[in-house]
Amino acid sequence: MLIIRGIALLLDVKYVKNVANLSSVWDMGLQLFRKHISLSPEIEHKTVTGLLRLIESERLGEAIDKTLLSHLLKMFTDLGMYSETFEKPFLECTSEFYATEGVKYLQQSDIPDYLKHAESRLQEEHDRCILYLEANTRKPLIATTEKQLLQRHTSAIIEKGFTVLMEANRVTDLSRMYTLFQRVDAIEMLKQALSLYIRGTGQGIIMDEEKDKDLVPFLLEFKASLDKILEESFAKNEAFSNTIKESFEHLINLRQNRPAELIAKFLDEKLRAGNKGTSEEELEGILDKVLVLFRFIQGKDVFEAFYKKDLAKRLLLGKSASIDAEKSMITKLKTECGSQFTNKLEGMFKDIELSKEINDSFKQSSQARTKLPTGIEMSVHVLTTGYWPTYPPMDVKLPHELNVYQDIFKEFYLSKYSGRRLMWQNSLGHCVLKVEFPKGRKELAVSLFQSVVLMLFNDAQKLSFVDIKESTGIEDKELRRTLQSLACGKVRVLQKTPKGRDIDDKDEFVFNEDFSAPLYRIKMKETVEENTSTTERVFQDRQYQVDAAIVRIMKTRKTLSHTLLITELFQQLKFPIKPADMKKRIESLIDREYLERDRSNPQIYNYLA
Amino acid sequence: QHKLGRGSRDKVQQFMAITGASEKVALQALKASDWHLEGSFDYFYSQPQISVTNSRHLEDLYSRYKERDADMIMVEGTSQLCNDLLVDPQDVVMLVISWHMKAATMCEFTRQEFIDGLQSIGVDSIEKLREKLPSLRAEIKDDNKFREIYNFAFAWAREKGQKSLPLETAIGMWRLLFAERHWPLIDHWCQFLQVRHNKAISRDTWSQLLEFVKTIDPQLSNYDEEGAWPYLIDEFVEYLTENGCVQRNK
Numbered sequence: 001m002l003i004i005r006g007i008a009l010l011l012d013v014k015y016v017k018n019v020a021n022l023s024s025v026w027d028m029g030l031q032l033f034r035k036h037i038s039l040s041p042e043i044e045h046k047t048v049t050g051l052l053r054l055i056e057s058e059r060l061g062e063a064i065d066k067t068l069l070s071h072l073l074k075m076f077t078d079l080g081m082y083s084e085t086f087e088k089p090f091l092e093c094t095s096e097f098y099a100t101e102g103v104k105y106l107q108q109s110d111i112p113d114y115l116k117h118a119e120s121r122l123q124e125e126h127d128r129c130i131l132y133l134e135a136n137t138r139k140p141l142i143a144t145t146e147k148q149l150l151q152r153h154t155s156a157i158i159e160k161g162f163t164v165l166m167e168a169n170r171v172t173d174l175s176r177m178y179t180l181f182q183r184v185d186a187i188e189m190l191k192q193a194l195s196l197y198i199r200g201t202g203q204g205i206i207m208d209e210e211k212d213k214d215l216v217p218f219l220l221e222f223k224a225s226l227d228k229i230l231e232e233s234f235a236k237n238e239a240f241s242n243t244i245k246e247s248f249e250h251l252i253n254l255r256q257n258r259p260a261e262l263i264a265k266f267l268d269e270k271l272r273a274g275n276k277g278t279s280e281e282e283l284e285g286i287l288d289k290v291l292v293l294f295r296f297i298q299g300k301d302v303f304e305a306f307y308k309k310d311l312a313k314r315l316l317l318g319k320s321a322s323i324d325a326e327k328s329m330i331t332k333l334k335t336e337c338g339s340q341f342t343n344k345l346e347g348m349f350k351d352i353e354l355s356k357e358i359n360d361s362f363k364q365s366s367q368a369r370t371k372l373p374t375g376i377e378m379s380v381h382v383l384t385t386g387y388w389p390t391y392p393p394m395d396v397k398l399p400h401e402l403n404v405y406q407d408i409f410k411e412f413y414l415s416k417y418s419g420r421r422l423m424w425q426n427s428l429g430h431c432v433l434k435v436e437f438p439k440g441r442k443e444l445a446v447s448l449f450q451s452v453v454l455m456l457f458n459d460a461q462k463l464s465f466v467d468i469k470e471s472t473g474i475e476d477k478e479l480r481r482t483l484q485s486l487a488c489g490k491v492r493v494l495q496k497t498p499k500g501r502d503i504d505d506k507d508e509f510v511f512n513e514d515f516s517a518p519l520y521r522i523k524m525k526e527t528v529e530e531n532t533s534t535t536e537r538v539f540q541d542r543q544y545q546v547d548a549a550i551v552r553i554m555k556t557r558k559t560l561s562h563t564l565l566i567t568e569l570f571q572q573l574k575f576p577i578k579p580a581d582m583k584k585r586i587e588s589l590i591d592r593e594y595l596e597r598d599r600s601n602p603q604i605y606n607y608l609a
Numbered sequence: 610q611h612k613l614g615r616g617s618r619d620k621v622q623q624f625m626a627i628t629g630a631s632e633k634v635a636l637q638a639l640k641a642s643d644w645h646l647e648g649s650f651d652y653f654y655s656q657p658q659i660s661v662t663n664s665r666h667l668e669d670l671y672s673r674y675k676e677r678d679a680d681m682i683m684v685e686g687t688s689q690l691c692n693d694l695l696v697d698p699q700d701v702v703m704l705v706i707s708w709h710m711k712a713a714t715m716c717e718f719t720r721q722e723f724i725d726g727l728q729s730i731g732v733d734s735i736e737k738l739r740e741k742l743p744s745l746r747a748e749i750k751d752d753n754k755f756r757e758i759y760n761f762a763f764a765w766a767r768e769k770g771q772k773s774l775p776l777e778t779a780i781g782m783w784r785l786l787f788a789e790r791h792w793p794l795i796d797h798w799c800q801f802l803q804v805r806h807n808k809a810i811s812r813d814t815w816s817q818l819l820e821f822v823k824t825i826d827p828q829l830s831n832y833d834e835e836g837a838w839p840y841l842i843d844e845f846v847e848y849l850t851e852n853g854c855v856q857r858n859k
Contacts, residue, residue, distance in 0.1 A: 562837030583840040590813045591772060597813065602820055603837045 034079045047072065048086055052093050059097065059124070070132040077134060087137055091144055094125075098148035106153055111161025112173040115180060118149045122183075151184040158193045166197050169225055174233035191243050198226065198247035206254050215259065216266035220289050223248065249296040256576065257302045257535060263293055264306035271329065272314055273321045283325050291332050298576040300337060305538045308345060309389050315352050316381055316428060323349075347387035355381045358413065367412045373401045380409055383425070390537075394427040396448070397473040399455050427478075432521075435493070439516040444493065445523040449474055449482045454493065457511045464508045483509065489525050491517065542575060546585040549573055551594055554607035562586075562603050620646055628653055629664075633729040666733040667724045675720070682718040693735045694742065701785050705745045706730070706738075708761045715766050749789040756819065759786055763815045773809035776802060783818075793827045794849070801848045806841060814839045829855050 037044050051072060058064045076082040098121070105114055125145050129138040150157075157177070165174050181190050205211050205218055226244050234240045252259050270278070270286055278286070297303060314320040327349070334342040359379045362368050398406070410422050429448025433455075434441065446454065452472050456463060463471075469479055480503040487494040487509060488501050494509045549572045554560060560568075569582055586605070589595045598604035613621065617639070623646060624635040630653065642648030674686035682690070691698045698716075710726025712718050718726070730745070732738045748754045766782050767774045774782070780799045787795045798818075802810075817839050825832045832838075832846055849855045 563835065579835075580840050580843060583837075583843070587811060587813055587839055591811050597817075597837075602817060605837075 030079060034081065037079070037081075044085060048089055051086065052090060055090070055128075056093070056097065058128075066132060073132055073134070082134055083136075087134075087140075090137070091140055094141060095144045095148055098145055099152075102149045102153055106156060106160075111157055111165065112170065112176075114157070114161075115173060115176045118180060119176060121145060121149060146184050150180055151186070154181065154184065154186040154189055158189060162190075162193045163197055163200075166194075166229070167201075169229070171229060171232045174229055175235075178234050178237075187237075187239075191240055194240060195243045195247045198222075198244065199251055202248075202251040203254060206251060206259065212258070212262055215262050216290070216293070219252070219259075219293055220286075223292060224289070245296075249298075252293065252296045253298050253576065257299050257538075259293075260297045260299045260302040261306045261535070263290060263297065264303050264310060266290065267307065267329065268310035268314070271321055271325055273319050280322065280325065283322075284328060287325070287329050287332060291336060294333075295336065299538075300341070301542065301575050302535065302538050304341065305389070305534050305541075308348075309534055311345060311348060312388055315348060317430065344387045347384060351383050351387060352381065355379075355383075358382055358416075361416075362409060362412050365412055367408050371404075371408050373404055376401055376405060378402075378405050378409070381428075382413070382422075389534075391425050391427055393423070393425070394449075394475060394478060395473050396426045396452055397471065398426075398452065437515045438513050441520075442515075442517060443521040445521065447482070447524075449478065450486060450524055453479075453482055453486060457494070462508055462510045465503060465505050468509070483507075485525060491522060491524060493524070542577070543585065545575075546573065546577065546582060547589060550582075550585060550589055551607075554595060554605065558607050559598070560605055562605065565605060617644060620644060620649075624649055624653075631725065631728040634731065664724075664733075667727055670727070670734065671720055671723050674718075674723075680720055682723060684716045687716045687718070694739050696742065699785070701749060701789055702742055702746045704762060704765070704785065705748055705758060707765055708758045709745075711761075712765060714769060749786075755786075755790060759819050760816055762786065763812055771809075773811045774815065775809050776807060779810040779815070787822075792822050794822075794854075797849060797854050798845060801845050805844060805848060810841075811839075814841050817842060827855070 051069065054064050054069055073082070073086065076086050105117060109117070122142065122145055125141050126138070129135065129141060133141070161177075165177070178187075178190065181187055202219070202222065205215060211218075230236060230240055230244060267287070267290055270283060270290075294300075294303065311326070314326070320326050330342050330345050330349070333345070362380075406424060413422055414420065426448055431446055431448060431451040433444045433446060433451050435444055435454075444451075444454070449472075452474070453468060456468060456471055460467075465479075465483070468483070469476065472479065474482065483494070483496070483503050484501070486492070487496040488503075493512050493515055495512045496503075497508050497510075546569070549569055550565070553565060553568050553572070565586070566579060566582060569577075586595065590597065590605075593608055595605045596608055598606055620639055621632060621635045624630070624639060625632060628635070628650070630638075634653070635649075638649040638653045639646075641652045671682070674682045674690050676683045676686060688698055691700075691703065696702055706726070707715070707718075709730050710718055710722040712722050712726070727733060727738070730738065730741060732741055749758065762782050763774060766778050780802060783795065783799065792798075821838065821842055829846060829849065834843060834846065838846075
């Protein structure tokens, strides 16, 4: 055709150009060719099938004559037959090919392989467009491939592979999944799968009471791995990040209160002395991470109660690993929940610092130097009521020396701060006793109650339970526990007859003459009753808070419908509460005549001043 | 309490001064005659049921039942009264009578409660009161009166100095009241209280239950759990649904 055009070039240039409705020799040639091809559909069909077969074999991994392919396609393009004659059957063929392949492959291989395969298939099709297909074909071709290989199988892929990948932390594969799913608009599905995964995985552990001990470490680790996956696989997608947050919040609050308590206890462990092996920085890092969990917790008051209880112990017994770490934690809590949340906690620190000063100046004072009994050293923590957890007052008859000491201190303190009231919290007292055992001298670190009991044996050989009870005045249950710790534990400084774990009224106790221990200083274990009432107290406290909130709201509104009152309460109260419980409080207030139902509409409450 | 204008109040006073009738009767007569004093007298004397009660008879009647060493009718007097009326002390009509007497406590009437009460019923002898029993009993059927009697019953039935009603008493009162006015869920309600609640009933719960009975259909189709119903009623509904007593479509 080139030759023909060459021969007729002059004609083309001179004549055709100037006459309308006449096409050039080249065009005419093409037209004629097309006409002949279309006259014989068999040839057309053969060519197209041939082409398709070629491509298919390439897809199946055979080497093919790409030049031939390219030429033939070019021909179709030139003839204007590309889209009709070739592209349509080609896309249909592709669709069919990948439909079969998708189903087959999904059955045969695991998800990571399948995703890899899909990814390379998409790349191949992309290259194909560059190599020999028309550029316009790319879009529909890629779309067809995506549809058959991915879109149709999204749910199957997630179902079969998502959890596996998450559990194995396969960041690259997840990243691939994310990218591929993004192509077919299935991100939403992936997000849901993520949410389900978090909830499903965590639920077992959260709800399993036996795993309470490992709960916080588990959650920390889980959160860290999720964060890593979010960053590396899910392109820090904000929606995903929110999903993680929501699911976590849901998870942690599946069990009310207990997680809050466990987090507080976990912190106690970390902040307590003896927790060697963690540097300040590491500790700081852990605190930060725990704080993330803390943020998810709805019952922050439960956390506060337990945290406070443990903090009190750490401060009073001087068991804090580092005051800096303690303060840094308080600062963190303050930024998180505001100063209202922490000012009692801060008050506790202040008390401890002040107490040091008071003790110092007491030792310097004339009272101390002149009147104190010798042989005893005492240090006093002066705690402000209200900052500290409430401790039930416990009576005890102190030995004379201690009584004198207390009185002198009291005199000194009140002369310094007149108008204050000083109360002794006997249950918090701790002592170190020097004991002369026949087999050696020992120092015993004991509670005040334990020491009061032990000091009785300075003057007596054998005492019965009733005797001890009478001389010490310690409450029955508490005394039984104390004696148990002295005579039935691992370290037995007293001997009980008859032997046995329980303390009977008729039991008798003698000083253990045979006592020996490898260490000089011995800490006696206290059998402290685990304070289950902390949670109870929190609940009690919540009731008051609900009552107060209702009264506050009604006082300003005077009249309010039930629904609006409930809505306002939900806004004001910072802990989870069921509407039924609110109702109970409302009814209690009606009963106590703070509120009444409106006479004409029982759905409306009136405030009674 | 009715709010009366100064004019009306004067008329009531005059009416009472002239006829010697109680305030309640005065109001009834005046209302019936559109607040014309003359008309009210006509009404008063033409109506046989509003008869003047003889205060002497009332005093005698009171002394018949009153406690020997206290100025009050107590349990003994009350059961004597029931005997004379030939009614069971558990009869709902005794509640209606107590309501008329504005009695503060069950099985007890002060002199004033007893005499004013009989006056307002308009009788001064046991025979007359006995004749009245059917019409008194019928008052339960009146919606407004029922509501008043129902709410009266709470304070009447509770023990002195107590805020709430012991469960057994409450159940007894409910059974008594709802025997007259059929409520299909009454058995479920009482059973529910015994199984799940077992505590005293507050005034609010008491009065809201009547609302519940009156406004919520037995299928509970118009019950709204988001509403202000006392939690006990919410729990009752839950109980009904759980036990398949009613089918509720949410």
